[in-house]
Amino acid sequence: MPDMKVNEKHVTVGKQFHDDPRMTMRNVNVFYGEKQAIHDVSIDIGKNEVMAMIGPSGCGKSTFLRSLNRMNDTVEGCRVEGEICMDGESLYNTKLDVVELRARVGMVFQKPNPFPKSIYENVAYGAKIHGLADSRIDLDEIVENSLNKAGLWKEVKDRLHQPGTGLSGGQQQRLCIARAIAVTPEVILMDEPCSALDPIATARIEELIKELSENFTIAIVTHSMQQAARVSDRTAYFHLGQLIEVNPTEQVFTMPEHELTEGYITGRFG
């Protein structure tokens, strides 16, 4: 990775903000104990927008993503400062019901983490706890639909009641995607959802993202720039915990504004 210095008091370049934002983040800092993992990030994610987040490994993409549905709460010693709002309501407001928030802001984790339960139970879980199904038939339908959308139905339809942990890596990843979309969240955060997927499955997921973006807001972390280019409206480039540049995806990949972004993009093709 090119050893470029980040200016001490950095300024994010590009179009950080959005006219019709669903989520607004202002001056967000995240710390793991002493260590600061996110520095002063301000950005909007618009309604029906797909926002891609790219950046070198360890730059804080997952951390930032996790702070959007307060999953960072579960990490001991992790602290979030600044303002993160969804539809104008602050997430870190003590009055906010974090459970409801997480039901509205779904998440697919970087490492697939299926429950040690059957495949069916894995997918049905969210629907069950949120009361999305009024009957067993509803539930079956939700499960089938979700697995179908995640491109896993055909592979697992004969073994729905076998443990989810007995699936292959990619299957687990798709299971986790199916599980997340089964509760039809309004915002979906995906942390490298296709990292373990073959091209065909990846295409399926990308299609899904497109489909979902018609109604929902999606933030996706990815290492594949092609993928970012294919699915996202805007792309944010992170570097060492700072948000360097946000711009329409087209522009980021063709004429990045910031030299760091350029370095990263060309480093790829160089």
Next chain:
Amino acid sequence: MPDMKVNEKHVTVGKQFHDDPRMTMRNVNVFYGEKQAIHDVSIDIGKNEVMAMIGPSGCGKSTFLRSLNRMNDTVEGCRVEGEICMDGESLYNTKLDVVELRARVGMVFQKPNPFPKSIYENVAYGAKIHGLADSRIDLDEIVENSLNKAGLWKEVKDRLHQPGTGLSGGQQQRLCIARAIAVTPEVILMDEPCSALDPIATARIEELIKELSENFTIAIVTHSMQQAARVSDRTAYFHLGQLIEVNPTEQVFTMPEHELTEGYITGRFG
């Protein structure tokens, strides 16, 4: 995924065998309980060869890879049939020393699994148990070298004694690679080693693979065909547990012999 049928008694097409093989597999079948995950696979991997394994998610790549250093032993209900030999010696020979085998055949798992120890301890672990270092200084050197090769040294050199589980996804993956190469195995099995890596880190690992392949044998599972094209000498295509085609990488990507391979390759770009 195109719904093409696999012929009942299939025949692998292409150049399955190698003149100077390090590992020879003949009629390998792998079962999880009742379910057969690998069907009658025969293939050679040559000395100083990089073999890429591709195929749709769930087709048995990880399973096959794991049977090459007998990691399948640890899965309850998993059974391997057929002959797998390294340098002419059968791996499933009861007399074979599986510890030595695994020291010689290193493995990087699909899901990064760092030990709940410090970063340093994670990398030094193999060297310590095998007694590869005579002194603390040797050990420090091994750790630094390995981390460097995996492209992680710069990021973690100030926090060597913090837990490896506190790293980002990509960092954990590189940590596991560093851990595997620290014991200098002769054969390295890598299960999607770059799935969570950004392009720069990926490039670093690919370079590493090239470097290692001068002396060693490498089998790599990957979903990125570009990656396969960049690093491998031959490519094996798996489908539903069967080995469909093995051919020089060039040929597989330009004019695959089997229609299934072609479907998979073009499905990607289509």
Next chain:
Amino acid sequence: MQASTLFIIIIGLSIFGYFMGQGRALALAKPLGGIRKLHSLPSYYAAQAALFCALPAIVLMGLWLIFEQPIIDSLVMSRVEAGGLIESKADYNLALNRVHNIAAGVLSREGQQSVVLAAADNLNAFRTNARLALTLLALSLSVAGLVLGLRRIRPDFRARASVEWIMSGLLMACALLAIFTTLGILLSVVFESIHFFRSVPISEFIFGTSWSPQTAIRADQVGSSGSFGAVPLFTGTLLISAVAMFVAVPVGLMSAIYLAEYASRRTRTLVKPTLEILAGIPTVVYGFFAALTVAPFIRNLGESLGLDVSSESALAAGSVMGVMIIPFISSLADDVITAVPQSMRDGSLALGATKSETIRKVVVPAALPGIVGGVLLALSRAIGETMIVVMAAGMAANLTANPLDTVTTVTVQIVTLLTGDQEFDSAKTLAAFALGLMLFVVTLCLNIVALRVVKKYREQYE
């Protein structure tokens, strides 16, 4: 109505409330387009109604049952007292008993004073009335709770939050119980200890090296040689516990490892519960075994080796105690070792580690907090164990580190002092409380240290 019947009725009512709540929630949801339109799952609305129905009524019942008797008694006795029969507390108690037994029909009514007879009748009347009142109150509270709980069911009512809030309260109350127990224990030993430290200086007790309560400090024995130095008791406890841990830790830990990592499932399901039997054999049995089988064996063995072994050696008591606490370590450690994710083992094995290396270097460290918990629990048991030592270790308070000698422990002294033939305010008996207090303080310190250490070496796996 009997309290138990009432209790069952309330529970029944609350079960009924549950189904009512569920039905109501479902009925509310239907026109809205399914339960997704409700804030919470129907079961939460139902649970909310059930809790509202049961909890207040049961709390009322509990309080009522605790205070009913004293209040009725004082009501009943106020007449008797007015009758001028009562001169002292003793009279009061007696009269009260008489009233109770007459009321219960155990004593005949013949020859009793009329005040007492009246009081007995009163008592019965009060009781009947009180029960009636309780029944009515509890049932109406329960029904009121039910109605309120049901009325609160609205599509936007945050039933889940409400139920979970109550549940959290209950959970916390359970955890706080530990504090109350501690408080209770302290209270039940502190006063007597203070009493004790009035006659024996605290410094002598803590630092004295001679324990010999045989010539106790009685009023008529000023200056005699009774001495209350607790040091030998604590070293004795330590010695025996050390011997016990020396037996239990290796055996327990190795058993756990073997069961979790090497043994077949079948062996494991058979052996683990078999070992657990060791924890349930009455300590009296162990005591006999230690005193009559192990101790002579060790003595004879020692003699044939030319060693001077006491016939009630710390070794005998300690090793038998060690056997008893094996399952505390083996079962607990087995559970936590089994819970370490397979991927940790895979990571190590793939690097060419042998199974034992994997276990020693990866699995056990990852499971360490749980294992330490088990070991601490076993150690605690060893320190607190009484019967074995009473029977096998004797009561000679020697200050020694030689396991072949006989020593005594704090618990032995507590038991003999408390159950022996004493005048009850003698320094001897009080010493038991002081010992209890001191043991409490010492183990508290040990535990604080242990907590620190565990925190430091904790390896959290993913």
Next chain:
Amino acid sequence: MNNSAENLRRIQKSLKKRYFVERCFLWSGRAAITLGLLAVLVLFVDITSKGYGAFRSTEILLDIHYDADALGIDNLHDEKQLAFADWDVLLKNALREQFPDASGRKERKQLYGLVSNGAGFDLKERLIANPKLLNTSEKVWIIADDDIDTYYKSWLSGDPYAERMSEKQIQWIEVLDEQGAIALKFSKNLFTRGDSREPEQAGIWGAVMGSLFTLAITFCLSFPIGVAAAIYLEEFAPRNRLTDFIEVNINNLAAVPSIIFGLLGLAIFINFFHVPRSAPLVGGLVLTLMTLPTIIITSRAAIKSVPPSIREAALGMGASRHQVVMHHVLPLSMPGMLTGAIIGMAQALGETAPLLMIGMVAFIVDIPQGFTDPATVLPVQIFLWADSPERAFVEKTSAAIMVLLSFLIVMNMTAVWIRKRLERRW
């Protein structure tokens, strides 16, 4: 970095030693298991060899004549008559008839000493159950005195213990034996009666019921409370000084000598809440306090070992923390919690010391019918019998231990069965 060939050489060199360590490790595991099992075996064999004899008791066949006159009874429904009747007379008459050779006060007394002290009351019960027997005769197996029992058993095994027997008695027994009128029968008393001072009349049913009631209370309180406390501490409590304090406290409570819990129970439950002394209720409460730390500690260890990623997954789905606990953590840690319950309950089942303080170390004949009747428990019964002078109690003691162990095994098996069903490795 060292090159691969050099490393391989080193690895191969190290292997021998490492395999040696591996083998030692494996063998020490086997040795540990063997040791543990051996301990169980030794204790079992020891106890069984001492106790099996108690399951049969010596009985003597006598021809009993229910003589209303001798009894001084005319109405079997008159309580008063029944209470004052001299039931032993029936036995005495029967014995005198059987052995007319007994002459003189002393010999007579020895003769009457053949049968149990309480056997007269057994006849009373027999007669009341079947009033038609009055003034008729029947042959009845009468339970023998404990000394006779001890002698007869030792005599059968070829090593007679005759210290407490007179010449005459020995002769009589030989005669009875020839007639086939003395035999070992299954000891029904052992399983149907409460405590008694006469070993041949003593049974453990009272103690079994006492244990049952006591443990029912202990389990119903300590398991839910313990699990709840563990859940609170691991999953909900903020990590601060207070929770550290609670944690230390709980660990510390485990080390409190059990007798101190007895003191506590005495102060709180008996003196403050006026729970009746000697009742299973108070015993159960005290044992609850005593087993709570064990259950809490084991449950916490079990909860701790649930991988955090599972919690994350569920939280990420929008599950509340309570749902995470109920749906994931609890099912996954239940086997460990059951281990805690097994050990805790086993401990409670075998405990005597705290019961000393709350009056459960007592002589109680009547079988407890509820949670507030005076009762004793199995280990206390063992403790009391072990301290009795009568030698026949030695085998009774061991028999009681055997019963306690069976109780324990049945109790554990249930829990183990559940635990096994819940266990999984992930």
Next chain:
Amino acid sequence: ARENIDIVGSSTVYPFATVVAERFGRATGNPTPKIESTGSGGGMKLFCDGVGLGYPDITNASRRIKRSEFKSCQENGVKEIIEVPVGFDGIVIANSLEAEPMSLTRRELFLALAAKIPGENQGELIDNPNKTWKDVNPELPAVKIEVLGPPPTSGTRDAFVELAMEVGCESFPWVKSLSKSDKNLFKSICHSIREDGMYVEAGENDNLIVQKLQANPAALGIFGFSFLDQNADKVRGSKIEGVEPSFDNIADKSYPVSRPLYFYVKKAHVGVVPGIEAFLHEFTSEKAWGDEGYLADKGMIPLPKATRDALSESIRNLKVMTGQEDLH
């Protein structure tokens, strides 16, 4: 309300009280009294805590009530106490049948077991130097002194000290004279048992001592007569002053080390808890505590007939203690 009689107290009296209780229960149809074995002191504490249903009706004791206890009883309102001596318990010194029979005097016992013994000179005290019985008396075997006995908290121990040690101690005239002049010193000489391992405090379980003796023939043990009675094939009682510890010898007082057993009844509870009077009568009936009574079968040594008769008279009248008795 409580219907059963509640008895607490001495573990020594426990086996006797329980027989009576059982017979009482079976014969009368009353609920069988509940008897706790708490030790004499513990029983006395419970007993004296007050009157009323929550407190025991009767306490057993293997020694007489102490003055301090009596006072405490009075203070807590337990004013009227009926004292019932029921019989004797012999304290025996026994060893395994495998070992040589022993014949000891109380002086020898004192010399073997005291912490300090009088030295050569008048008024001098030396740490007990005796290691073997031969050191005590050259005619005794050269066996190491090892005596298993009750701990200082036990009533049996107190009785042993008073009945054996103190008498042996008084065989030294200058010590005896101390009993008038310096009572404290006298007690500290005569009542202190050595703590250097020769005297092993073996707990209160007499059966355990018997079995330990069997396992260790070199040792002697101190315990109640009934245990000797039941284990005649294992242990043998040593002669004291040439007298064997047998039933008859204890009864006629020729065996010197025996102590009286008592129980105490709250008069206030008579008529409050049903059956107390009947229980008293059962316990003090000839068929129970008489020479041929069932208590004697259980190993209790009866009181002399005359004493019994006198007592049963006063018991029938529920005569209470006056506080003028000669209590310690």
